[in-house]
Amino acid sequence: MGNANSAAPTAKEPDTLRFLTPQKVREVAQKFGTPTYVYDENTLRTHAQNMLDFPNAFGLTVRYAMKASPNKRILQLFNEMGLHIDASSGFECHRAIAAGVKPENISLSSQQLADDFKELIKKGVQINCCSLKQLERVGQELPGTKIGIRFNPGVGSGGTNKTNVGGPSSSFGIWHGLFDEVQRLVEEHKLEVVRVHTHIGSGSDPEVWTRCSNLTLDLCRKLPTVTKCNLGGGYKIARMTTDKATDVQICGGAVLDKFKEFEAETGRKLHLEIEPGTYLVANACALVCCVQDKVATTAGATGGHTFIKTDSGMTEILRPSLYGAQHPIVIVPKEEPKENDPTEPEACVVVGHCCESGDLLTPGPDDPEEIRERMLAPSKIGDYIVVESAGAYCSGMSSKNYNSFPEAPEVMLKKDGSLQSIRKKQKMEQIWQNEE
Numbered sequence: 001m002g003n004a005n006s007a008a009p010t011a012k013e014p015d016t017l018r019f020l021t022p023q024k025v026r027e028v029a030q031k032f033g034t035p036t037y038v039y040d041e042n043t044l045r046t047h048a049q050n051m052l053d054f055p056n057a058f059g060l061t062v063r064y065a066m067k068a069s070p071n072k073r074i075l076q077l078f079n080e081m082g083l084h085i086d087a088s089s090g091f092e093c094h095r096a097i098a099a100g101v102k103p104e105n106i107s108l109s110s111q112q113l114a115d116d117f118k119e120l121i122k123k124g125v126q127i128n129c130c131s132l133k134q135l136e137r138v139g140q141e142l143p144g145t146k147i148g149i150r151f152n153p154g155v156g157s158g159g160t161n162k163t164n165v166g167g168p169s170s171s172f173g174i175w176h177g178l179f180d181e182v183q184r185l186v187e188e189h190k191l192e193v194v195r196v197h198t199h200i201g202s203g204s205d206p207e208v209w210t211r212c213s214n215l216t217l218d219l220c221r222k223l224p225t226v227t228k229c230n231l232g233g234g235y236k237i238a239r240m241t242t243d244k245a246t247d248v249q250i251c252g253g254a255v256l257d258k259f260k261e262f263e264a265e266t267g268r269k270l271h272l273e274i275e276p277g278t279y280l281v282a283n284a285c286a287l288v289c290c291v292q293d294k295v296a297t298t299a300g301a302t303g304g305h306t307f308i309k310t311d312s313g314m315t316e317i318l319r320p321s322l323y324g325a326q327h328p329i330v331i332v333p334k335e336e337p338k339e340n341d342p343t344e345p346e347a348c349v350v351v352g353h354c355c356e357s358g359d360l361l362t363p364g365p366d367d368p369e370e371i372r373e374r375m376l377a378p379s380k381i382g383d384y385i386v387v388e389s390a391g392a393y394c395s396g397m398s399s400k401n402y403n404s405f406p407e408a409p410e411v412m413l414k415k416d417g418s419l420q421s422i423r424k425k426q427k428m429e430q431i432w433q434n435e436e
Contacts, residue, residue: 014345014377015241015328018388019043019413020286025332025384028411031419034290034384035312037395037410039074039422043284048081051276055252057259058269063107065233065277066092068392071410073422074281075099086233086275090114093125107230107273109150109197111172118142128197128230130173132181139189148195148230151176153215173198176215179222193223199232199275209234213255217262220270230273231255237282239389240326248279278392285391287316287408291331291383292353305349305373310385313352313359315405317387317394321358324368328388329361331377347373350385354403361387401431 017025019040028036051062063086064078070092075085076099084105087093093106093114104124113134114120118141121127128148129135138147152173168175174182186193198216213231220226238245255272263269289312297304319325329350333341349371352359364370379385400407407426411419 014375015330015388017330017332017386018283018286018328020288020386022332022336024413024417025288025386026334028288028419029290029384032409032411032421033425034288035310035316035408036288037285037316037390037408038288038413038419039069039071039281039285039391039410040413041077041415042413044074044077044281045081047280047284048078048083050248051274051280052082054248054272054274055256056272057256058263059271061228061271061273063230063273063275064280065275066096067396068277069281069285069394069396070095071395071422072099073412073420075101078280079105086277087125090116090120093120097123107148107197107275109148109199113137121145126195128195132174132178132185135174135182135185135191136189139185139191143189144191146192146194148197148228149174149182149193150197150199151179151216151219153198153212153219176219179219183222192225194226195228195230195273196220196223196226197230197232197273199230199234209251210254210258213258217258217270220262220268221266224268227268227271228273229259229270230275233275233277233279235276235279237279237389239282240328243326246279281391282389283391285389285394287312287387287390287394289316289385289387291379291381291385294379294381305371306346308348308350308376308379308385309353310350310361311353312387312408313354313361314356314399315352315354315402316398316408317361317390318397318399319393320361320363321368324363324366324370326365327361327390329374329376330386330388331379332384332386333379334382334384342378344378345375346378348376348379349373350376353405354399356402404431406431 028038054060061084063084065086067088075096079101085096085101087106087108089110093108096106097103107126109128109130128150129138130150150173152175154176196216196219198212220229235246235248259270289310291308292311293309296306314321350361362372362374364372409425410423412422414420
């Protein structure tokens with residue numbers, strides 16, 4: 001990013017490991033190579049239980065937003081714990097079913113209506129119509145069907161416009177001002193609306209989320225056949241030490257009271273659905289990489305930097321290049337440190353291995369165009385570098401095979417401390433095996 005601005009380091013003290021130890025980092029690298037995603041079973045289970053304990057008045061369904069990280073073993077772990085699935089495409093529905101999830105436990109909300117939506121609905125998948133066209137097509141093909149409707153309630157929340165999926169600048173859901181047209185199509189095709197769905201974005205402000213809940217309940221009030229109210233996800237988590245996470249008990253407690261008020265007014269006990277993704281998996285994964293090179297532009301120059309080049313980057317973690325997202329980064333020496341090894345932190349810019357100026361792991365917060373130095377423990381070529389909070393929208397949203405780099409392996413750190421492979425490293429020949 002040669003034309004990007006640069007700024008002072010984000011933090012003065014280096015980040016620390018979350019669930020891995022230096023010894024375990026070395027074990028991962030030796031057994032599976034680098035880069036490798038490592039998921040922590042204990043953290044996944046703890047976060048899932050936190051969501052299962054979400055305050056509710058008349059019943060709760062927790063749906064894992066599988067787009068966050070769709071590995072089969074993660075789907076199976078959450079399925080075993082009683083979580084259902086939020087799918088964003090017909091393909092995700094089939095992937096979840098292949099992992100053992102019952103079709104009736106899958107809810108589909110998609111920008112593009114699946115070509116085989118009729119077959120999916122007949123199998124038991126619950127569909128949320130996300131546009132007037134989707135509503136019309138479902139009505140024409142399957143009149144009388146029980147459906148959900150995703151509305152855009154007119155408010156949104158997110159760290160950037162790219163993570164905000166509510167309000168007038170968002171295409172997600174049917175604009176709340178088109179309710180009369182929704183009602184017309186429902187009546188024309190004798191559809192039964194059993195669920196109202198809203199989702200306003202990632203990094204939801206609790207006050208905005210509560211306001212959205214009120215607007216969603218207003219829509220439920222207008223649709224007497226609705227029995228379920230889905231408020232989406234977007235619960236903010238703390239990746240960096242300076243971040244403030246959403247307290248889901250406080251967030252849910254306020255909504256619980258609103259559901260009770262709705263029941264007192266209408267006599268209807270609405271079942272609550274929520275769709276966490278980031279909350280469940282983001283801080284439950286670390287990407288173990290290697291320092292494969294170090295270069296500097298400081299000699300005789302003003303505004304130069306020391307660059308750490310990793311053997312990973314946007315091929316595994318696209319979020320910093322896309323959003324200016326912040327991830328903790330930790331140096332782990334390849335060998336056990338010696339008494340006389342340097343310990344003074346150094347200011348470095350961390351970049352990826354792609355031939356792409358935007359492959360930057362330390363951008364400015366919410367600004368992928370800004371080069372930002374990070375205070376890191378001293379490192380040398382061959383040391384390991386761990387990118388934390390890599391569980392959500394990293395493996396599942398990577399720029400896979402750019403520069404023909406193979407897909408990285410995924411590993412589960414089990415409760416007993418053992419490491420289980422849950423996705424093999426892609427073989428080189430697999431990159432081009434579908435070409436003709």
